[in-house]
Amino acid sequence: MSVSFQTSPGTSPTLQASGVRKSFVSGRVESTVLHDLTLDVRGGELTLISGPSGCGKSTLLAILSGLQPADGGKVHALGHELSGMSMRALEHFRLQHTGFVFQGFNLFPALSALEQVELPLSYMGLDKTTARKRAIDSLEEVGLGPRMSLRPAELSGGEKQRVAIARALAKQPELLFADEPTSALDAANGQIVIDILHRIARNHGTTVLCVSHDPRLVGHADRVLAMEDGRILSDHVPDVSQPAAPEAKEPSA
Numbered sequence: 001m002s003v004s005f006q007t008s009p010g011t012s013p014t015l016q017a018s019g020v021r022k023s024f025v026s027g028r029v030e031s032t033v034l035h036d037l038t039l040d041v042r043g044g045e046l047t048l049i050s051g052p053s054g055c056g057k058s059t060l061l062a063i064l065s066g067l068q069p070a071d072g073g074k075v076h077a078l079g080h081e082l083s084g085m086s087m088r089a090l091e092h093f094r095l096q097h098t099g100f101v102f103q104g105f106n107l108f109p110a111l112s113a114l115e116q117v118e119l120p121l122s123y124m125g126l127d128k129t130t131a132r133k134r135a136i137d138s139l140e141e142v143g144l145g146p147r148m149s150l151r152p153a154e155l156s157g158g159e160k161q162r163v164a165i166a167r168a169l170a171k172q173p174e175l176l177f178a179d180e181p182t183s184a185l186d187a188a189n190g191q192i193v194i195d196i197l198h199r200i201a202r203n204h205g206t207t208v209l210c211v212s213h214d215p216r217l218v219g220h221a222d223r224v225l226a227m228e229d230g231r232i233l234s235d236h237v238p239d240v241s242q243p244a245a246p247e248a249k250e251p252s253a
Ligand SMILES: Nc1ncnc2c1ncn2[C@@H]1O[C@H](COP(=O)(O)OP(=O)(O)OP(=O)(O)O)[C@@H](O)[C@H]1O
Pocket: 024, 025, 026, 033, 051, 052, 053, 054, 055, 056, 057, 058, 059, 060, 212, 213
């Protein structure tokens, strides 16, 4: 049986999935990874999808962001039905409206932090001056103003992830997707990253959807969808009076 979670009346969801199903075939075995999953996600909030490894979180994020097709059901993002879009239209949608942050940072070794952030802005068609200003503003917003000329090899893991966040933020996306953004980081850097994602949701009205198996993140989200075996088991607002992780200190470079 599937459980549905809907937004409360008066709020307008930016991401909606209804009856989403996904299976993978390996040899002769077909495994269902998502079972008739229905959910709504709102703007201006950090929504965390938590759950054990292998429960289908990354697959769900990939489907909600248009990176992967579902086998059934519908996904609406910013009012567009993703399942009805061509590959080309999906690419355009992702370029214009979404930002991604992944566990492995995905930075180019030869580019400075500033160049990493400017690059997607050039693909979006922004002129050089606008792109540079946006890139600088975004790097400053994640606390990397003084380090924007450095290349990945000269940055710590936490700083690299902040460059990746600045790169996503500079696009001014309505939807920001983060897949295990803290997994490669220590506790202090992980907390800084999740705090930045939270601030982006609050200050820019962005829909931030983060998937993670890290239980320390639960206390830092506005809303937590707990997933298990391809189903959402609960939808709750975390108790902020019970911090899930110790206070973060600004780490040294
Ligand atoms: N392309 C694929 N082909 C076959 N099986 C896949 C594929 N992608 C994912 N799976 C399987 O689907 C299941 C869910 O994977 P998924 O990556 O969505 O889980 P997850 O909850 O994000 O896990 P983790 O926390 O470890 O990243 C796993 O059993 C995985 O092996």
